[in-house]
Amino acid sequence: MSNEQQVRIYNPTEEFKKNAAVSGMDAYRALCKEAEDDYEGYWARNARELLEWKKPFTQVLDESNSPFFKWFADGELNVSYNCLDRQVNAGLGDKVAIIFEADSGEVTKVTYKELLSRVSKFANALRGMGVKKGDRVVIYMPMSIEGVVAMQGCARIGATHSIVFGGFSAQALRDRIEDAGAVALITADGQHRGGKAMPLKPIADEALSLNGCDTIKNVIVAKRTGAATEMKAGRDVWFDDAVADQSDVCEPEWVSAEHPLFILYTSGSTGKPKGVQHSTGGYLLQAILSMKYTFDIKPDDVFWCTADIGWVTGHTYITYGPLACGTTEIVFEGVPTYPDAGRFWRMIQDHKVSVFYTAPTAIRSLIKAADNNPTVHPTKYDLSSLRILGSVGEPINPSAWEWYYENVGGSRCPIVDTFWQTETGAHMITPMPGATPLVPGSCTLPFPGVQVAVVDETGTEVPWGQGGILVVKRPWPAMIRTIWNDPDRFVKSYYPADFQGKLYLAGDGAIRDKDTGYFTITGRIDDVLNVSGHRMGTMEIESALVAHEKVAEAAVVGRPDDLTGEAIVAFVVLKGSRPTGEEAKAVIKELQTWVGHEIGPIAKPKDIRFGENLPKTRSGKIMRRLLRQLAKGEEITQDTSTLENPGILEQLKG
Ligand code: WTA
Secondary structure (H helix, E strand, C coil), X not given: CCCCCCCCCECCCHHHXXXXXXXXXXXXXXXXXXXXXXXXXXXXXXXXXXXXXXXXXXXXXXXXCCCCCXXXXXXXXXXXXXXXXXXXXXXXXCCEEEEEECCCCCEEEEEHHHHHHHHHHHHHHHHHCXXXXXXXXEEECCCCHHHHHXXXXXXHHCCEEEECCCCCCHHHHHHHHHHHCCCEEEEECEEEECCEEEECHHHHHHHHHCCXXXXXCEEEEXXXXXXXXXXXXXXXXXXXXHHHCCCCCCCCCCXXXXXXXXXXXXXCCCCCCEEEEECCHHHHHHHHHHHHHCCCCCCCCEEEECCCCCCHHHHHHHHXXXXXXXXXXXXXXXXXXXXXXXXXXXXXXXHCCCEEEECHHHHHHHHHHHHHCHHHCHHHCCCCCCCEEEEECCCXXXXXXXXXXXXXXXXXXXXXXXXXXXXXXXXXXXXXXXXXXXXXXXXXXXXXXXXXXXXXXXXXXXXXXCCEEEEECCCCCCXXXXXXXXXXXXXXXXXXXXXXXXXXXXXXXXXXXCCCCCEEEEEXXXXXXXXXCEEEEXXXXXXXXXXXXXXXXXXXXXXXXXXXXXXXXEEEEECCCCCCHHHHHHHXXXXXXXXXXXCCHHHCCCEEEECCCXXXXXXXXXXXHHHHHHHHCCCCCCCCCCCCCCHHHHHHCC
């Protein structure tokens, strides 16, 4: 480590190391070397060992149409078969697949056999409606067993699902339905969160009433809250009714490894959210391999990933990875702070969770809660079942890391700080818990077989100790295949000409430690914000703001926030005069509500400031760097002499 600062290193214990899938650094290096020496051979070996193929592949990586890479393209398999039938066939039918804990605390357990039956019935229901291989199905559901069943059901018949997070608005849902050209929508009457029942079906109805959704022929509605629900005859059907008379045997649709398993919309720096398209074989391979290597998953483990199925983490580490490994996992409907901020710790205790995977933003808020109320402090619970802790979604600050390590993990459990993205499908840079010496705040080293680097603007690798741009040097099996409906944008966004189209641009900055080569992610290098681990494009929020009748112009930037990582700050020019005092407060509220309605509550700016204009260069470009300084409350150090009206800086100081 750098000698300027004493960094504490946390080594795995000998005991942990002994039983670990990747045991010790020599084992880790051997895997990396295997991949280095024979890249295709390494991935092909794993694909043969970890997946059950209906038709074995003969091709491994096809780079002929770069950067539209293909993996195992002539092989055929089915993801749902690999997750469910495989476990039942192996004698795990009576093993608990899902422990569902509702917001209310009610617990429901589903075995692999039961899950296979439920998925098969649902898949048959979809088939009965005429949904077929390649059709897109949008899922807008709360955290529920039905949510997982819906995803697996689509996979079973080869329909490509696209989950829209239950916190997104009607407008956001509409946009995704239209872009995907979906034929069916699966939703619920509502959802429970923090003791409150919230509507979903009414939002879905609003979305469907907007232009662009007429491709939707069927709407399937799961009953969750029991709220009075309007059902449109000929279009809407209750989930329970749809599956009631279906057979629980459903022959899987065998698809090519390259068949699109799902599309998941995520934010980019420009334009509308992009539909990240994932494959079947390569995606599932890395979901499984990362369960084995990063989470060291064992038959007795109880795994809990706290993400929502609406995000990629919920796809890979709830719906697919754990089930494909025959794991018992927790699916949680509620929030970490209800009925109190000890909820996570109580659930770990009650269900004897052994591998726990959450986001820094949750940890930070629970640290704060425990500081204020000692009864919800993790040390008040029996967390002795834990053996591995994970972190994902944003950089974890060393102090939060240490708190997590000591108070949740009892200074016993390795923390895997996993860096990855919607586009990467699975972990890219992460410790191996039984091998990698841990340094708080660093995601350490690449996953075996993944080849990442830090480069400058020309694509040349920079020396360790020097910051740069994070890239992936070789295609990997679980990578994004394209952007749905927009292959040009795929190429431009991820394989830019600056790097001769040869390097995958992650969109993050990174630096490698000058002694160990460990990676630390320094944050996005584009106009993407990370608020509580949720990706938000500044452009999306700006477009939402200017769609409001009072707004003439808007610019959105991020500001560091102790709790949410980043907070959204909006600089707004109104069509009328600049409001002040009470009037300003009222407009701020109105605009926050508006953005919540246009995109979803997660996109609401925390801070809105009004100016008569925005600071622009002579050529009319908004000076975002200056706005970032203003947002942080920093002194302006930049030359502002070119500003048309320097007085507006005063107005925007907030
Ligand atoms: C950030 C979530 C630092 C990063 C799986 C990335 C992280 C974006 C980490 C992807 C981490 C994710 N350390 N930063 N361990 N994990 N990020 O697509 O900026 O929702 O590009 O995928 O989150 O967010 P996404």
